[in-house]
Amino acid sequence: MADFPTPIVTVDAVILTLEDNRLKLMLGRRELAPFAGDLALPGGYVHVDEDVSVAGAMQRILRQKCGVEGVYLEQVETFSGPDRDPRGWSVSVAHLALVSRDQLPEASDTVRFHDVEDLPDLAFDHASIIAAALRRLRGKGAYSTLPAAFLGQTFTLTEMQRAYEVVLGERLNLSAFRRKVMDLGLVEETGDKDTRTARPAALYRLAQPPRTFDRTLGTAS
Amino acid sequence: MADFPTPIVTVDAVILTLEDNRLKLMLGRRELAPFAGDLALPGGYVHVDEDVSVAGAMQRILRQKCGVEGVYLEQVETFSGPDRDPRGWSVSVAHLALVSRDQLPEASDTVRFHDVEDLPDLAFDHASIIAAALRRLRGKGAYSTLPAAFLGQTFTLTEMQRAYEVVLGERLNLSAFRRKVMDLGLVEETGDKDTRTARPAALYRLAQPPRTFDRTLGTAS
């Protein structure tokens, strides 16, 4: 393409999920150099003969390497520099994926889940990438339906509130939360009930795909 | 670097300023193919032998091509695909620059300023890039000090409020605006006065570099 040296272009995914009311990050063990054997974010090269965009490359890699498909995916930030990858001057377009736990594989030799508050050492500048993705999630959490992307197709309002609380790192006021979720029309009733609790809870689904709005969803209890 | 074809990597800048209480965009006329003679965002290749990062490349290009230095610069989004640049599969890391009018050159044959509400046809996918940058600015405007980046080193609260009003596209409540700017400690008094108005106005400076916060800065009057 270009008649001068160009950067390597890669994509990396910060795949987050909710497990036991904690934010967990999916990590893989690298099989190839550089950093073979180390833990790293799932990622890979953009293939110009195959991918239609950086987002397309990311989706291909999520599918091929992680078995993850059809999830909430958002571009976060592009990291770059001569030293972040020993293979040379590189660009990595970092993405944030929010997935319900049951859409992800079980932990194995090659796939691990770590609490985001207690991460191991990671290859490349992946610690910085994760920090940026978490800033994005926490920053948008209060005025978007992003936290609901961790839930299944249907969920109770209590589950929804827990997801927000984990993302925001604080307890939310119960009645204010429900008031706003309803007033903003974020969810719609399915008519079904979740009967696993003492009193069955109404099940809802997101009325729109994940989006932002301007009112915040309440703070301390 | 890589032993397979890699994308072209470029940076582009959406340089915005405030003139006559309107948002203006800086555009350049392209001298070289592709799109020679067309209007486009200032941009260029990342030089792996010279730049330390994508942000560094952007700063170099702003300095060399636009004579712009030391301004507020934020990465917005990375655009990509096989067709957006006729030279081949390309990646452009789009940036948003907010600049006071007096830090920018005068309009000329090669440099023009357009009201963002009335843009001409542009080269590449630059219309989409501008739309993304404006979304970012307007989205962050209400809960950040970004609009103040359009002002000079010192400014009156009235000027600051006008900047917010232009960015947000709506009038703000005067006393609520001042209350919050003060309560949040966004500015500090310089002790000087702007004597160009009937009653001289106190001059302020930003207390911190542009940042976000959580309370909004008021809506309709």
Added chain:
DNA sequence: ACAATAGTGTCTTTAAGACATTATTCA
């Protein structure tokens, strides 16, 4: 009946908006 969790109602507190009033300068 009571434990457990879902869901509602309402009072208090705080922030936002409206708007009148006062302040300071110049012509």
Added chain:
DNA sequence: TGAATAATGTCTTAAAGACACTATTGT
């Protein structure tokens, strides 16, 4: 003194938070 704009004060309204209370199920 009056026009012009800066700056403040205060009342009203709306949103957020606290928290008690009612509802519905299983055991």
